Amino acid sequence: MARRRKTYHHGNLRRALLDGALRLVEDQGAEALTLRAAARRAGVSQAAPYRHFADKQALLAAVAEEGFRALTAAMRRAAAAQAAGALARFRALGLAYVEFASTHPAHFRVMFGREVADRSAYPPLQAAALETFGLLVEAVAECQRAGFVRAGDPEALALSAWSTVHGLSALLVDGQLEALSEKGADVLAQGVTETLFLGLGPR
């Protein structure tokens, strides 16, 4: 990698930087993501990234944004694989969330961590995150119509769901459960969503 390029201009440096950044995060963790390292991977000088990203945070924001897109896609895929009804689809969303987190812990951390200090400065990031949450809200509404979830503000109920799966994901990703349980992420997710659905169900 980092092979010499022939032309002075790169051609698509922005994309190359992003790809390099994504690989750095996935392979070596968020702290390995450095502007200079990304530049090196793209075979470009240390200052070149500044033509495409205002600063390191902007690059991180882009990485986070891609993460939300990938997460949303994975959740959609998982739900689509369930023809068996609204509740099954809802559950699939939650399990996919946890699975994404445990499969891509470093990426997950960039998506939610504070490396990107002010989210509102990156509207595309915010939009991508909101779309993910939207999946949950829709699923709640659908389950309400099907009688699997009790009446109430769908957003508020979806927040319960989000908190549950996000909490488990965060604890997993941050290694907080290593000392506590041998069980795999999927088993834990099953257990936790079980309680969640009992709580969301009609009385």
Next chain:
Amino acid sequence: MARRRKTYHHGNLRRALLDGALRLVEDQGAEALTLRAAARRAGVSQAAPYRHFADKQALLAAVAEEGFRALTAAMRRAAAAQAAGALARFRALGLAYVEFASTHPAHFRVMFGREVADRSAYPPLQAAALETFGLLVEAVAECQRAGFVRAGDPEALALSAWSTVHGLSALLVDGQLEALSEKGADVLAQGVTETLFLGLGPR
């Protein structure tokens, strides 16, 4: 502050560094915590901290440990203020957890984040974290005896509770809910724990 000290030796540099670190984190966030800044605050040279902490992670681990102790204390206090029964005490634990997080977001992030990469290298940290989780397990068991929580492995059920309150806390602390809701942390916590208790309750 950072006043000149008279003696060559500081007297209690370790404690002073920890206090400085805590203040830095609380006042300016985790990224402001730098070994050099902590040293400055203690009125000591840049390399002095290395006599008391192997590296930056060790200092962060100590900060995290203090955080868990403070969190545990706050939860105990909140539960003790509820004479009204097992379920009320359990709820108080959860609300105190979320309140701690939203009151000390930066500290909370150090406690759970990955700045401290390998927790198992810091047994006191792990112990402090385990004690916090222990509060939840005990509360679950107590609630089971009182008939407020269904039968089942207390640890597994406590993990549901932990996931829920931790998830909400993480989302709050990371600013993920700012674009979503005007409600205060306490209101959100009420709503989320409501669903949680419905899910944990006897069928």
Next chain:
DNA sequence: CATGCAATGTTGACTGTGTCAACATCTAAG
């Protein structure tokens, strides 16, 4: 009490990072 060792601080240096200004090169619009 003297002394010498281990603990504790200090200095100065090295590497790596984010960032910027000044400069070089290329691309495409007129």
Next chain:
DNA sequence: CTTAGATGTTGACACAGTCAACATTGCATG
């Protein structure tokens, strides 16, 4: 073509973590 903007490069600065070499001091032991 020409030339202005876009895109890369070089060199520098400040600051961080960390280490080796050195200075100072408190304390246990003789």
